[in-house]
Amino acid sequence: MIPKVLSGRYEPQRLIARGGMAEVYRAHDRLLDRTVALKVLFRELSVDRAFVERFRREAQAAAGLSHHNIVSVYDWGEDGGTYYIVMEYVEGLPLSAMLRTSGPMAPQRAAGIAAEVASALSYAHKHNVVHRDVKPGNVIITEDGQVKVTDFGIARAFNTEDSLTQTGSVMGTATYFSPEQAEGAGVDGRSDLYSLGVVLFEMIAGRPPFVADTPVAVASKHVRENPPSLSDMSPSVPPQFEAIVAKCLMKSPQLRYQSADALRTDLVNFSHGREVRGILGSDTTTVLSQAELLGAADSGAGTTMALPQVGALGGGNGKVPGENVLGEAGEDKTHTGIYASVLVVMLLALGVIVALLGQSLGYWHLLSSSPAAAEMAIPRIYGQSISSAEASLSAAGLKPGKVSRIPDSHASSGTVIRTIPPEGQHVSKGTAVELIVSSGGQPSVTTSAFVPSVTGDSLNTAESIIRSAGLQYSANFIDSILAANTVLRQTPSKGTKEPKGTTVQLYVSNGTSPPPAGVTVPSVASDSTTAAANALGKKGFNVSSTYSYSYSSAIANGYVVGTQPPAGSTQPYGSTVTLVVSQGPAPATVPDVVGDTLSQAESTLVNDGFTPTEVCQSVNPSSQSVNPSSQSELGYVISQNPAAYSQSTAGASVQITYGALSCPTTSSSSSTTTSTSSSSSG
Numbered sequence: 001m002i003p004k005v006l007s008g009r010y011e012p013q014r015l016i017a018r019g020g021m022a023e024v025y026r027a028h029d030r031l032l033d034r035t036v037a038l039k040v041l042f043r044e045l046s047v048d049r050a051f052v053e054r055f056r057r058e059a060q061a062a063a064g065l066s067h068h069n070i071v072s073v074y075d076w077g078e079d080g081g082t083y084y085i086v087m088e089y090v091e092g093l094p095l096s097a098m099l100r101t102s103g104p105m106a107p108q109r110a111a112g113i114a115a116e117v118a119s120a121l122s123y124a125h126k127h128n129v130v131h132r133d134v135k136p137g138n139v140i141i142t143e144d145g146q147v148k149v150t151d152f153g154i155a156r157a158f159n160t161e162d163s164l165t166q167t168g169s170v171m172g173t174a175t176y177f178s179p180e181q182a183e184g185a186g187v188d189g190r191s192d193l194y195s196l197g198v199v200l201f202e203m204i205a206g207r208p209p210f211v212a213d214t215p216v217a218v219a220s221k222h223v224r225e226n227p228p229s230l231s232d233m234s235p236s237v238p239p240q241f242e243a244i245v246a247k248c249l250m251k252s253p254q255l256r257y258q259s260a261d262a263l264r265t266d267l268v269n270f271s272h273g274r275e276v277r278g279i280l281g282s283d284t285t286t287v288l289s290q291a292e293l294l295g296a297a298d299s300g301a302g303t304t305m306a307l308p309q310v311g312a313l314g315g316g317n318g319k320v321p322g323e324n325v326l327g328e329a330g331e332d333k334t335h336t337g338i339y340a341s342v343l344v345v346m347l348l349a350l351g352v353i354v355a356l357l358g359q360s361l362g363y364w365h366l367l368s369s370s371p372a373a374a375e376m377a378i379p380r381i382y383g384q385s386i387s388s389a390e391a392s393l394s395a396a397g398l399k400p401g402k403v404s405r406i407p408d409s410h411a412s413s414g415t416v417i418r419t420i421p422p423e424g425q426h427v428s429k430g431t432a433v434e435l436i437v438s439s440g441g442q443p444s445v446t447t448s449a450f451v452p453s454v455t456g457d458s459l460n461t462a463e464s465i466i467r468s469a470g471l472q473y474s475a476n477f478i479d480s481i482l483a484a485n486t487v488l489r490q491t492p493s494k495g496t497k498e499p500k501g502t503t504v505q506l507y508v509s510n511g512t513s514p515p516p517a518g519v520t521v522p523s524v525a526s527d528s529t530t531a532a533a534n535a536l537g538k539k540g541f542n543v544s545s546t547y548s549y550s551y552s553s554a555i556a557n558g559y560v561v562g563t564q565p566p567a568g569s570t571q572p573y574g575s576t577v578t579l580v581v582s583q584g585p586a587p588a589t590v591p592d593v594v595g596d597t598l599s600q601a602e603s604t605l606v607n608d609g610f611t612p613t614e615v616c617q618s619v620n621p622s623s624q625s626v627n628p629s630s631q632s633e634l635g636y637v638i639s640q641n642p643a644a645y646s647q648s649t650a651g652a653s654v655q656i657t658y659g660a661l662s663c664p665t666t667s668s669s670s671s672t673t674t675s676t677s678s679s680s681s682g
Helices: 049-063 095-102 107-126 189-205 215-224 239-248 260-271 290-298 326-361 363-368 386-395 459-468 529-538 598-607
Strands: 010-018 022-029 034-041 073-079 082-088 092-094 139-142 147-149 375-377 399-406 416-420 426-428 432-438 448-450 472-478 487-491 497-499 503-509 548-550 560-564 576-582 587-589 611-618 637-641 647-649 653-660 672-675
Touching: 010 034, 022 082, 034 049, 049 073, 049 082, 092 095, 095 139, 095 189, 107 139, 107 147, 107 189, 107 239, 107 260, 189 239, 189 260, 239 260, 386 399, 386 432, 459 472, 459 503, 529 560, 529 576, 548 560, 598 611, 598 637, 598 653
Parallel strands: 399 432, 472 503, 548 576, 611 653
Antiparallel strands: 010 022, 022 034, 034 082, 073 082, 092 139, 139 147, 375 426, 416 432, 448 497, 487 503, 560 576, 587 647, 611 672, 637 653
16 A cells, blocks of 8 residues: 555556556646656565665656657655655557557558657667667557657666676566577667567567567577568568668667667658668668578677678679678688778779769758758757747747747746647758747636546546536446446547536446457458458457468468458457468369370369360371370370479469361461360360
8 A cells, every 4th residue: 555645745546557666656746736647666675775776766867858759757756665756647558558459550650659769769878878678568659649658667877887787687578678688788779779679570560579488488589589570470561661670670789770860760761651771771772671681690690790782782693692701702811901992992082072073063952951851850948038949940940930828827928838849849941830938827717628538537536637627527327348437438528628617528337248258250351461450359359479371262372361260150259369361372283194085184184173275286197106005196185284293273274285187277387276175086
């Protein structure tokens, strides 16, 4: 049990999350009259000084991070042996919950979310903080689509050298470990980028790259095994996206993106349909597949090596991309050194020429005004005067927009409260930015109020929140599988401005509707695996991360043939359904029909699943080449194509040539013709 009010100020309202070290409550800050998230350290850990110190360090590290993609930390304290952190309360869903309910995402959507996470990580890394626990559960998506990274619960300043940063201490979540975390080695920001790569993989494939029965086994796979091919698990994934993920998942930190900014640039460019240039470096636009990138990494196992550049990709020597060709250079090290020196000089000279030519033609000016280069973040101008804020915007290449004034007792009159678009958002150069400025004091007449969000709250909590906003409510109880007295939805919706005294209609669970005993499995035949998983998830089924496979001549390779249990059957709510995925038409062995009569050959081929195609050929009656018993070739199969016992696919055509005294001709110069007759003799 925790105190009803911590430090005489923070009042816990309801439990919203539970982690490895603490519980998180939605709480009310009595002093500032606002909703906050209250993170309370477990009592059994409060007696451990090391845990308390880590908890305090977490608060100090996170409190120094002020970024629109990072959940803010407001306060830290202790009350009667209960240690707590006060954080920004964010309404939204964890990415983990979205993936469970909606299944895999489109690559562009996944890239957009990951780009925002990379923006948060970039800011943290520049302030010497590594998150160390990047995972879907620590990424929150708000109702308006904003991405927030939370729980720097394992993040610590990586330039701190003390007992809390011992080499060999393993922190984080095994599924999203970097190889260096799994080995207990020191980490830097590139470890977070590996973990974000795992999250990207999961957003597309519907499962993380490495799964096993125990965390130790998963950690071992991060160190020793290459991830499965993302395109094998999601055939429609673009190669540029697959290569971005593969670069994040390199075992060696030197082969990954070297900064969160570099990763964010590629993700933004991909999500906007622009060219992705950072996959191998800024000097090449060649896109490697995941297998090729992993091949490059394998050839340099245990060492630092550069990824292959354009000249190394299939350079006419028969080697696959990423294959180690350095051994051949050992045959003449002296010549190699001379050639390398000459090449460096030539490249430098070429670079100077290109730079001068580009400047004279105005190319660099055009490049600097490209869409990617024109994007910039709106600067922080909170608390500045109007003139100072306008000067800051102009200096940043943005256009000061209109000025709107609103009452605000917490900010001095004439100072900027916020901007539209908000600070930190990336916009095009020259975008007009509206300034919201405090007029001081409070409104003289408060006749209206903004409707608060109470969806998901208990009815008692919702009543308190709505009445404190000067509004009324009416409860409408409906059947639901959720707990009784849980608010399911509301009208008007959150943020709507209404006259004070307006009644907010609440639709509340009566808790009397249990989950359905049985649900009919829907038909998902011919759907993609992603669409099928979404359809099954909406019906309340879990979808197995492993597929069953079956041959099909009717459904294309990679698409769903059916399910186990089958469509139309009734299964328990929440049970697991396995997708049966097509491998294309089944392979089949062509039978030997040479020497058979035409009718015998046709019957054999049809029975074996092939389509016979007949070709007539005039023969000399004296020829006895086909039948060893001197039987005539007339009416018998002389040859076939494909050959007997070769592999083909069910339904494929097999051409059979039979002998006849004379054949219908389509021209005077032709003695053979394709017969459309099914007769057995010439």
